[in-house]
Amino acid sequence: MPSTSAVIAIAPEAPTLKAHALLLGRRLDLRSLTHVEPLAMNPLVVRVSGGGRAVLMRYGAAVLFDVAPGAEASFLQLLAPCVREPLATPETETLEIVIDSTRGDLMERDRLVLCDSDAARLQVVADVLGKSVLLADQEAQVARAFDRIDPLAEELHRHGRGARRARHLIRHIGETLLIQHRLVGRAEVGDKPEVIWERPDLERLFLGLEAEFEVRERQVALERKLTLINDTAATLLDLLQTKRSARVEWYITILILIEIVLTLYQLFVRGPGG
Structure with missing residues (x-):
């Protein structure tokens, strides 16, 4: 009896990335950030040296996508001169994101599923995470x-x-x-x-x-x-x-009474010619 072999196709695991939101200060002066090339505007999306992207909010929040810890530290140091009234301890929020082109955009338990990671989708995610922090x-x-x-x-x-x-x-x-x-x-x-x-x-x-x-x-x-x-x-x-x-009002009333008493004193005690 000839042997048969069954080939089982294993679907590759969907790529994941981490979104890390930080409230760095009360405002980001993005006009002074002239040494980075914008990928999208409103809010500003830039590429991070070392891999990943960042979305920057004028109200002081930055949301980093798929940025390694070392690259994140370097980017935040680069961003520091733009931060106005920096916070001693930044507020943070993290979110795991799964990229799966076969599915729609939805929250699945404690992670987000996106059909792709285009700039517009990252802007939407960053908008909510930035407001949350x-x-x-x-x-x-x-x-x-x-x-x-x-x-x-x-x-x-x-x-x-x-x-x-x-x-x-x-x-x-x-x-x-x-x-x-x-x-x-x-x-x-x-x-x-x-x-x-x-x-x-x-x-x-x-x-x-x-x-x-x-x-x-x-x-x-x-x-x-x-x-x-x-x-x-x-x-x-x-x-x-x-x-x-x-x-x-009481002070004014007392002063008026004192003035009346002094006037009566001059009239009746000292006399008109006193």
Whole structure:
């Protein structure tokens, strides 16, 4: 009986790459980054020396794709002069990406499947990861702001009086406005990336990633907390100003009474010609 052999075709393993997002500072001055060649714009995509690509956000985030640790360190050092108000400890986020041309773009458990790694897809992924690390940083700032505002509200509850320094309250209000400016003005959290308008086929990828990282939910929660902090500080500031206004009115009233007493003294005690 002749022998037969069965040939089993084993599908090659799909290539994978790692996305590493970092919030480096409060802003990236990309105009001074003249020594790299852009692969795409809005947001800026550049090639990293040593392999891989990077997507750079003006609000201070950089997302590196398939960049080795040594090449990443060299690239971040190259990028350092462009970072404004650098963070002592950057916020980070990582995501494993599988490139499989036979499948669509979708989240699969804790990793992302992409049909290819073209610049537009990487821009969409970087948009969500960049917003995620920015939200993480702002969430930490809001938590610290709550820790500072809580004793002031407790004092108002227990003793019926607020803070004694308007400067601290104005600083709280300014901090909330600055956080809102970073989220809405610079990062445009809640808006779709510009590449979606040119590539509407990537909208599903964006919405899936946005839901996975809970970008909108975290933004809404932050806005509620910022509103509460702002309202608390504004209320305490209003009480402080009202108290000061009442004090000034009492001073004016006392001065008027003193003036009346002095006038009566001159009229009735010392006499008209005294």
